[in-house]
Amino acid sequence: MTGGSGVVVIDNGGGLLKAGFGGDQEPIAVVPNCMAKPPGGNTKKWLVADQLQADDVDVTGMTLKRPIDRGYLINTEVQREVWERVVRNLLKVDPNNSSLLLVEPMFNPPALQHATDELVFEEFGFKSLCVADAPSLVHLYEASRQPTLFRAQCSLVVDCGFSFTHASPVLQNFTLNYGVRRMDLGGKALTNYLKELVSYRSLNVMDETLLIDDAKEKLCFVSLDVPGDLRLARLSFKDNPFRCSYILPDGITYKKGFVKDMDDALRYCSLPLNEESDRKDHGLETNKFEDRKKPELSQNEFVLTNERFLVPEMLFHPIDLGINQAGLAECIVRAVQACHPYLQPVLFESIILTGGSTLFPRFAERLERELRPLVPDDYQPNSWCLERWIHFGLQP
Known part of the structure; x- marks a missing residue:
């Protein structure tokens, strides 16, 4: 059986994998992107993805295998097991009759892109593949809901993911790679x-x-x-x-x-x-x-x-914990300042938050307070568009 659109969508995050069908409002599967084995010798079976969420599974002391390290796919064998579980058991689709929309990490090296292509076409046999980066998809989704953002045609997407945090300017659905700034915290x-x-x-x-x-x-x-x-x-x-x-x-x-x-x-x-x-x-x-x-x-x-x-304070002031990196507000300012001066006012007023860490209570309020002293007075705080978004519109 295949979803109504025939397009499988996978947001292949380092912590959670979100999967569903093109056109759906919410994902069908939100599962850990890993394999895990309970303690107690080699006889224990490895549990994959949604099996770790079962009510009768005790996750205490489990050994984890993750396919993604520091934001990039480095273990295709583990990823194949996770995708097999998600595609065959949860989505119940035949890849030979489906296309795949895959969310790829920013600045993915060519060698890793090639490994992903092999996994998609040789291992699973999908008909076709469309690869997109998260910021452009987030902007496209939010612009479809916000008339002001749609007219502006640009936004700054702040993605606090599992491995990294990126501040990415987006113009007309294209991520401006030269303006992207990254924190090695997630x-x-x-x-x-x-x-x-x-x-x-x-x-x-x-x-x-x-x-x-x-x-x-x-x-x-x-x-x-x-x-x-x-x-x-x-x-x-x-x-x-x-x-x-x-x-x-x-x-x-x-x-x-x-x-x-x-x-x-x-x-x-x-x-x-x-x-x-x-x-x-x-x-x-x-x-x-x-x-x-x-x-x-x-x-x-x-x-x-x-x-x-x-713990969440790490994102705003990592230097206080001995981590020699700028905080999130400074990362955002650097990303905006790397863009053309004509874009900067709109970017400051069109900030979109995505990623699991942005779901901490009061995250948006704190970010606004941190940004206020760093942003020109011409940009009023009450005009900033601080929105929360999870892929496919999944609500917190």
């Missing part, structure tokens, strides 16, 4: 940083990539006032508005990790943003450090407090 680096913080403060989770990924996506958020939130995070565990527990699977009662109390996890949403007086009015005195006794934790849970906003 979702993978954030997950690794969270693993280090939890392992240092609570328990060793360095081998729990999938579980820490889940904890990051459910619990992390972007701070609009880092110094103030750091002071709040020093409160007692009882009064700390950021404190929450994540329960690891025990392999018997439950096989998936989960947040112990989601109401606790969302307490930060009701906090005033900046005013110190407002925080005091809400009973959040920043000089209150008594009663620091930590709650007793079981062997299969850990508590997060300031880690929840320090």
Whole structure:
């Protein structure tokens, strides 16, 4: 059976693979782009893509094989297994009767392009292949929904992906390669940083990539006032508005990790943003450090407090963590300034956000605040088009 359009669409991300049919509003499959094997010897079978999402699968301590490293396809054997599972089992299509639209990473080397072509035509036998980069597709999709963007014919696509973060100017559906600027930080680096913080403060989770990924996506958020939130995070565990527990699977009662109390996890949403007086009015005195006794934790849970906003902070101020790179706002400004002066006002006012890391709460607000001092006063903040988009229109 083949989809109605006969066009298979695959967004082959380093962390998640999104697949569906051309013309559909949402993808049919959003699965981990990897293979994994449970611990316990060589008899265990490798699980692929959606098999890792099954309710009865415990992902604790799994060994991972990813086809994509640092943004590029380096293991075609693993990729073939993942595509086989997605194309044959989830999409249920015959590649011989289908065309493929494939999202390719920016500046993909010719040797890797050739390896991808072999996989598409020789291994799967697709009728035809159309390769597109993510920024041009994002612009095309958003322009179809935003009349202002459609008339402007250009935008700046900020893609915070698994391996990299790119700021890419797009003009008339073509990415201006000379203006693209890259940060060597993405979702993978954030997950690794969270693993280090939890392992240092609570328990060793360095081998729990999938579980820490889940904890990051459910619990992390972007701070609009880092110094103030750091002071709040020093409160007692009882009064700390950021404190929450994540329960690891025990392999018997439950096989998936989960947040112990989601109401606790969302307490930060009701906090005033900046005013110190407002925080005091809400009973959040920043000089209150008594009663620091930590709650007793079981062997299969850990508590997060300031880690929840320090992890996404890497994207905005990596230098504070010893990473010698410019932050996201400066990366955007450099990308815009590399373009013709006539395009710069429109690019600053037409910023489109895409990628999993842009789904952190308050991401767009924080980016706007970071950009304001770096952007000419002629461009008003309330005119910026900060939108969120996931391929195929998948909603957060």
